[in-house]
Amino acid sequence: MPPTINLCWLRRDLRLLDHAALYHALKSAAPVVPVFVFDTNILNDLEDKHDRRVTFIHDTLEDLQVKLSKLGSTLDIYYGTPQQAFEHWTTQYDVQEVFTNIDYEPYAVKRDADIAKQLKEKNIGFHQYKDQVIFDRNEILKDNGQPYTVFTPYSKKWKTLLNDYSLQAYPTENYFRNFFKQKIKKVPSLRAIGFMAGDRGFPSVRIKDSVIKNYDKTRDLPGIEGTTHIGLHLRFGTISIRELAGRANELNETFLGELIWRDFFQMIIWHFPHVVQHSFRREYDNIQWRNNEHEFQQWCDGQTGYPIVDAGMRELNTTGFMHNRVRMITASFLTKHLLIDWRWGEAYFAKKLLDYDLAANNGNWQWAAGSGCDAAPYFRVFNPTLQTQRFDPSFEYIKKWVPEFQELTYVKPMVVHEQARKRVLEVYKAALAS
Numbered sequence: 001m002p003p004t005i006n007l008c009w010l011r012r013d014l015r016l017l018d019h020a021a022l023y024h025a026l027k028s029a030a031p032v033v034p035v036f037v038f039d040t041n042i043l044n045d046l047e048d049k050h051d052r053r054v055t056f057i058h059d060t061l062e063d064l065q066v067k068l069s070k071l072g073s074t075l076d077i078y079y080g081t082p083q084q085a086f087e088h089w090t091t092q093y094d095v096q097e098v099f100t101n102i103d104y105e106p107y108a109v110k111r112d113a114d115i116a117k118q119l120k121e122k123n124i125g126f127h128q129y130k131d132q133v134i135f136d137r138n139e140i141l142k143d144n145g146q147p148y149t150v151f152t153p154y155s156k157k158w159k160t161l162l163n164d165y166s167l168q169a170y171p172t173e174n175y176f177r178n179f180f181k182q183k184i185k186k187v188p189s190l191r192a193i194g195f196m197a198g199d200r201g202f203p204s205v206r207i208k209d210s211v212i213k214n215y216d217k218t219r220d221l222p223g224i225e226g227t228t229h230i231g232l233h234l235r236f237g238t239i240s241i242r243e244l245a246g247r248a249n250e251l252n253e254t255f256l257g258e259l260i261w262r263d264f265f266q267m268i269i270w271h272f273p274h275v276v277q278h279s280f281r282r283e284y285d286n287i288q289w290r291n292n293e294h295e296f297q298q299w300c301d302g303q304t305g306y307p308i309v310d311a312g313m314r315e316l317n318t319t320g321f322m323h324n325r326v327r328m329i330t331a332s333f334l335t336k337h338l339l340i341d342w343r344w345g346e347a348y349f350a351k352k353l354l355d356y357d358l359a360a361n362n363g364n365w366q367w368a369a370g371s372g373c374d375a376a377p378y379f380r381v382f383n384p385t386l387q388t389q390r391f392d393p394s395f396e397y398i399k400k401w402v403p404e405f406q407e408l409t410y411v412k413p414m415v416v417h418e419q420a421r422k423r424v425l426e427v428y429k430a431a432l433a434s
């Protein structure tokens, strides 16, 4: 007879502490087996077989496995589709209930609905919990019951609703005895799932208080270490958002504001899933993009002749990270100066960013292109030279990534700012008038 257990399905919440679904699972009637799917629907789309995010997930699972083995338990990992995984687990175990945290992306929403149906046919319950954001879906609504599409009033309401309860940790550690005890199962090797190890220089999960305290003064300066680099850990849940928001709430309101942006875009993608393919404001789908492939390549390679843009793209290509201010400048340059569809830039960032997150990436790209909710007005075209004067006045950042920027060997600017500005204003105006 297979053992009677409950499953806790980990996805973008790869930790054991302060974990909503795990807490509820461990408090339930049956012992808990934590499970993870190396989902071929996702992995097969990753072109780079050294993708560092897969290495990060893999390392994190190994780490969880060590922790679980000390508790006499194990992670059970399946390589395949989630459907196949649950077929497998429901024969291995007598599964009573499945516990998991809510994922707001359209692929995940459909996946989870399908799995819930598959389980229901076997009389197995499927329970989902809010975990990766402070407030989700319909928790912050306008007085008329509609979702916010403008950030400032959303964030005001978010702050008025924030209280100790919303930041309270789920004390999973009090229930660790309820993990199902069994022999350790091996984490499949990277090779077994079709990948190879990528560079492991991952940012630390530990953030110094001083970085958060000074955040409002340092966050816009790419030449210094003025932001946390915590995006990767938030993306895969190796840090709890409640813990981080609690520190932000105590130490720096501007930093808390960034975490609210994160909630905001998760709320937007849930209510307006069309943003994944289309402009949030549909009329922006009429823009006649130039989409010149050669120019796109110059942008990707950091060879535009605008040092701040090139520095950003080279930082991204080399490290998998780009400073937020420079993400805004490079995104504006692609969409406005080059008139290349924001979806091309979005897809490039999706391939390269260690902290890639569909909701945040999409929301910010649409912000830069002017097509999104609460977006920069389309006539606001960042001037890369002025941005450099303001945010990298002594060229610290540029010197690091584009050391040749003052040499004759450096590429000539691929467009003239004033001409490009005039061109984009005409094209946007025509699109919005049509």
Ligand SMILES: Cc1cc2nc3c(=O)[nH]c(=O)nc-3n(C[C@H](O)[C@H](O)[C@H](O)COP(=O)(O)OP(=O)(O)OC[C@H]3O[C@@H](n4cnc5c(N)ncnc54)[C@H](O)[C@@H]3O)c2cc1C
Pocket (backbone or CB within 6 Å): 219, 227, 228, 229, 230, 231, 232, 234, 258, 259, 261, 262, 265, 322, 323, 324, 325, 327, 328, 331, 349, 353, 355, 356, 357, 358, 360, 361, 362, 364, 365, 368
């Ligand atoms: C074109 C473009 C694309 C972007 N793509 C992504 C992406 O794929 N994933 C991603 O997490 N962020 C994205 N951002 C937002 C922001 O640039 C990054 O979150 C930030 O630079 C990550 O560095 P950090 O961890 O040091 O952030 P910090 O400045 O230390 O901020 C802490 C955390 O707050 C959240 N945050 C900060 N700014 C934003 C924002 N504008 N929108 C949503 N969340 C935010 C992130 O989780 C971030 O890790 C993008 C911004 C732009 C302009």
